[in-house]
Amino acid sequence: MARRTGSADLPLHGGRVPAWLAGRMATLGAIITEAIVHHYGRDAFLQRLSHPFWFQSFGAVMGMDWHSSGITTSVIGALKRGLKSREDELGIYVCGGRGRHSRKTPDELAVLGDRLGVDGAALTRTSRLVAKVDSAAVQDGFDLYLHGFFVTANGTWTVVQQGMNEASRQARRYHWHSLGLTSFVEAPHSAIDGKPRGDIINLTDQRAAPSRSAQLELLTMLGPDAIVREFAALGDDNGGPEQPLLPHLVMPAHHDVRASDVFTRRLHGTLAAAAEAGPRDFPDLLLTPGVGARTVQSLAMVAEVVHGAPYRFRDPARFSLAHGGKDRHPYPVPLAVYDETIRVIKSALCKARLGRDEEMQALKRLDDQARRLEAEAEGPSFDAFVAAERAASPARGGRSVFGWEAENAAAATGADRRR
Template sequence: MYRGGVKDLRGWGGKTARFNYNRSRQLLSEVVHSFLSLHGPDELVEGFAEPFFTDFIIVVSDLDETWGDSTLVMGAILKDCLNVRNGVVALGGRFANRFKIPQELPQVGELFGFTEKQVQHLLYCSRMVAKTDSVALQDGYDLYFHMMVLSHSGMWSVIQQSLNPYSQSVRRYHWFSGYVRSFVEEPHTGIISAEKRPRVLDMTAEASRNSRRASLEVLSQSVSKLQRLYAFGRLANQTTLSDEGKQVADFLRPSEKINWSILHELENNAPKDYEQLLAVKKVGRGIIRLLAFSVYIQYGIMPSLTDPAVEPLEAVKKYSEDHFLWRLQQVVDALKASKLSPEFKRHGLRRLGEVFGSRDVEAVSG
């Protein structure tokens, strides 16, 4: 089974950068186009929603051995080598490119024959995925990569990546349209990180359901009451909380400046549910945290403080071994059926065996 995670290294530089990119582009492009011929666009979209499938593609393309961020480079290559003629495209990307989906999606939607309503729904999905992982889930990481893989049928997956500015570690978030039932409760197909945080604010956890409901109740009260709760929680000598309660309150207390004017607007135009609250453009980390903090101070209802991220090895446990091997079989078959040279094919099989276990690779490769 899965031996370990794929390396994400900083900065793709040096004299060999262009050579490495061109080599990986050839490998990835041939394997992905071979996969499309064998399994079709929707299967590729669903595959990228699974962390280990993404790692299979990264490894078989030699991206885990380069001095570069494997996810970012993979995204750039996918965006470069996929187009509407393939029935699947990659949108967005790293840094400023992640904000280009509102311009890219309508163009792709027109070529795919989507209605305006479908395009607007896809734009909403992209926006809510980004908002959820940066505002509803506050894990100390800042998003810098957002890629939507979209098929002609409207099926999508999103891969996001974020960076912890202090430890310089990264984590990867996976979403799939066929899995999401709610943007605010257990929406991910996987969150992968080499580093687990001792405490995060996860308003997307099932365990945060009561906190989400109570947040709307608190929001319906006067803003002046929220201000009093906020001020009360800041009192160092207040005695209504236990020592543990004070630690939780200290953690939940917003460190950012609160935009009270937004709360006044919401007081007069209350959202119907938590997703609608999160969708409000000016609702950011500070307000979400303030509401969770106020709920805890007023009602004693605690949101989930457990980090939902798992190490790559743990991610596989979410799926059966048969599913893991089936996905591995798909990638191996795509590699073997590709137009790559025998040397590249042998190298790809060897790399998969080194990272994911030679016994499993041999079992599915014949």
């Protein structure tokens, strides 16, 4: 049976993803998806989406805010756009989204069912059920505003939906996965992301089975008006098996990335693997002067997103060190590096489609090497690493929602001279 796998606290952030980043996120998200499908299959990709730690890391490696609620919207939107032209080839389809796109999910699933010859009505019912469970059966103070439905050609599905609590300025993300799901109303979640805040009503808890039965009995025997009178007579039911302790991901309120948010030894392993394995594995791919060596570092982090085991995503902030963040945290997005990362992986995937898998295996070796080296690797402190990235940002095409880093640096220099 699918079970809740963890929780996280996601600060609510406003704003939009700028067009220069949204297009790149769609491209990078699509090629990471294809790489996972190439190595492990499409069902494995949907399993990753249902894991809250991996999902957060996936968004961070694409240059989105590493900790905010906006990662959910931007990742679903990027995949919907990026996979659109490849969906039949990969057998992965993305429906729904935020707001009005969320409400179109049933219609999209019905059309998809007709196209693929699968039970569109069943998929539509599933979409409505999971939304009802997370808005009615689980009453935790978060109002749903986003619903993303991922489905494969063979009927496997993952749902990622999110609610907000405006009073607390927090969001909660709910993950579902069809694998092993036997009930929509008894412990159905693969994960619920969001910091616990006081008592909630959770009728999907296994211990709530007597309560669900009692409600149906009351409704049948007494009618809805009588339920109000009987409500006071209902006692707490604390029976049934206890749920195990679950991993709890707390995304902090601070916007900047700090050393405490990152497992430094894993960062050092990535840097060491890039230095040792990169020149040997990528001599013909790294053709852009000045950014090749830095690109291998990003490739190593992307490779970990493709190949890493679940335990390796306990520090999603680390993956923001691949391509920075749109709000300049931990540093502006280095577009030259970002574009080179896309080019290298695209080249590897194109050759893999023709049966030449050497470059895809080279990317996998980067991840293997990083894990071997992290126990003994040494490197710069986190603060030194970020400082070096910020210093190099103008030369690497650094850009954020505040503009090009080169222009910002020139303006700052001019201001200094006028003082």
